[in-house]
Amino acid sequence: MGFSAAWLGLREPADLAARDPSLLEAAGACVPEGGLVLDLGCGTGSTARAFASIGFSDLRWRFFDNDPALLAEAARNIPQAEMALGNLVDIDVLPLEGVSLVTASALLDLMPQCWVEALADKLWQAGIPFYAALNYDGRMGWTPELPLDGAVTKYFNRHQRTDKGIGIALGPKAGAEAALALRSRGFNVTFADSPWRLGAAQATLHAELLGGIGSAAAEAGLNDAAEWALARCAAVEKSEGMIGHTDLLAIVPARASA
Template sequence: MRKTTATPADVARRVGGIPAQPGHKSSVSLVESAEAGPESVIAGAGPVGRSGERPTVRLRDAGPDEQPRYAPEWLELREPADAAARSMELLDPLRIRLANLPGRRGLAIHDLGCGTGSMGRWLAPRLDGAQHWVLHDRDPYLLHFAAVASPRAAADGSRVTVETRRGDVARLTPDALLGASLVTASALLDVLTREEVETLAAACAGAGCPALLTLSVAGRVELSTPDPLDDEITAAFNDHQRRGGLLGPDAVSVACEAFADQGATVKVHPSAWQLGPENVGLTAQWLRGWVGAAVEERPGLAERAEPYLAARLAACAAGELRATVHHSDLLALARPTGGAG
């Protein structure tokens, strides 16, 4: 496992799906030259210290000097765009499956890598029936925030309760999902490896529970007023996401295969961010991270990327820039087992 040297100058692990790879500093001189300031790039999340209490919820071993923390400021900034982007079309087949789970006495929902709990705030009020959310994350600060800010009522007014489990979130075993009605996550698949996605699919199949996995980056960006450098930045960014065997923009296709191999029915729907003048803060942060990751991957881009970024940020500040950042949502409907629900 590579070590994280997360500083306020590192590209955020999750700037529009950008994983700040441990041991690799971003080319932030490019970013800072465009718009200097302590908040110009939000400090990102690197892998955290050794996972805590639950050995069935482990990802990779981490060194003792690795820094914790997803940037809560970034998670807060992106939450409205995430909520607007998530696919409503996948909710009806999910509701039908949940309503027909054998032995249902309320829903047990596991939220993997919950961060500040935005997925629960979006989904819980859209599902009927009593719900118990199990929030998984490595960061105790974020777990506390997610629990405090969780919704208290389902769509029909039924009670929603939460518990927190500190630990890594990819190598789930069926034991960790015992009794689960649903596994959900947001912006997770693209920072997993093929093996980890296959393990997740097997765990969901073993538990007989569906999985709703939203906002995986698709590797495509559309900007108003196209620029010849757009395609090069996009390609370099996508390569950056694949570092260390991570799936990046290939995540959804790999996940479709993995869940289908476990006998699940898989549905995919687009869930793009649509960023405009009402999203200036988010768009500016995403631009900095997107270009910064591309330059880190291909340093030869730096000379041309600096004026490119400055021009894009100026257009953003003037309310003249629109961006479509493509993501995909995936619903995997595993074959139910007698113990689910």
Template sequence: MTDVILVSAEWLTMRQEADARSRSRRLARAAARLVEGPVVVHDLGSGTGSMMRWLSPFLPGPQRWVLHDWNPQLLARAAAVPGTDAQGNEVEVETSVEHAEHLRPDDLAGASLVTASALLDVLTRDELDAVVDACVAVGAPAFFSLSVTGRVRLEPADPGDRIFQEAFNDHQRRLADDRRLLGPDAASAAAESFRRAGWNVRAAGSAWRLGADDRALTSGWLEGWIAAGIEQRPALLEWGDEYLLRRMRQLARGELRVIVHHADLLAYPT
């Protein structure tokens, strides 16, 4: 698998609370109206299972979640902490060790709903189209959350903000192991693919809004954001060190606020 999906359990745990409060509850409720129990949910790129634990209480039971991820260690952690359905009953969990970009319709057999979180932006256009085609082939609605849009706002503003935002977005769209990643274009590309198939598409913003209570996540995100920009544009190294130091000092004083924009998408047959 490529380096873009090499994420640690610690990072996934750190971001879980911000993810949960940022995902669109409106689209989650809409997704719930599209399914009836018993519900079978296939979750792509499951990681430690945060999407399952967040979404399952919106959906009727009984539920069976099939968690797909390339990393068996993350899947084991996910399966150890299952979610609960709208009636408060624990959901059934299965795991499947495989890469999302290799998805075929047979992998989604029997699906009532297909979900993913923070996945689409690390796919190529062909891989994304394969995911869409698989959903369409089995007729399962798709709820894809937390795709980066490329927009970031930091307060107080700094001259480096725009420069590192552009460098990071270029990094998101880079060629990785001969794969051209969609990055910030993923959500709009997914919507386009579903609409081309004749499906309905609803979208909603799902921005992280990070303040003084999110210091650890803000620190981890900021370091990764700047490091990715420097990797893409090595000439930014010296400036990046100075920029990071300024921002970390503001964070330590409780002065820094960050908005990281994401998009959620719900697609379903007409």
């Protein structure tokens, strides 16, 4: 499980445009002055840049990732942040000391149910709110339509539910399952749509994505997936795509004083 800095850079503008602004604002407001944010699977630091883009430029960050190359890139981009190299699989090693908010972007759909449950337990015990953005939700669509669009979505979603190296991934169920796990512990959870909208201005990203979708659908058993991807890529500058995502914010409710 891992991504290149080039891919993360290519998708960052679409991610920023897709994030629900009200949840991003509310998540930033969870952090008191001088508070520390832990970003799980930080990549090159795009989540920190998203917060800075709406005025939260003074947040302190602790970046956590299992890829030293991505952490090195994040350190170049945001040198004042703390860097923590570690294995996301082990919830017990997450560096939560002094943390006011935990964030994760485009991560939960890669993780298994047991990991999400363990994270929910850990955050509830620590009393830390959680902002998880850009969780793939299983919806894809294109204009103009092609006959195989529905089948490609079905087989791609099947591929998303395979083992990414740490257990069967939640894939399209990630946002809903995470919200259920967090609510069952006692968090107040707010949910919002955050779809990618891909047009001519995002043609390079769209073409790269189409290749990946076609490959995944083919691996899941759809024989004509490669031909579908080629046809879509050939018309990418004249088509529009929607890739569904959701954002969630889980906040610990105020407890009445004794």
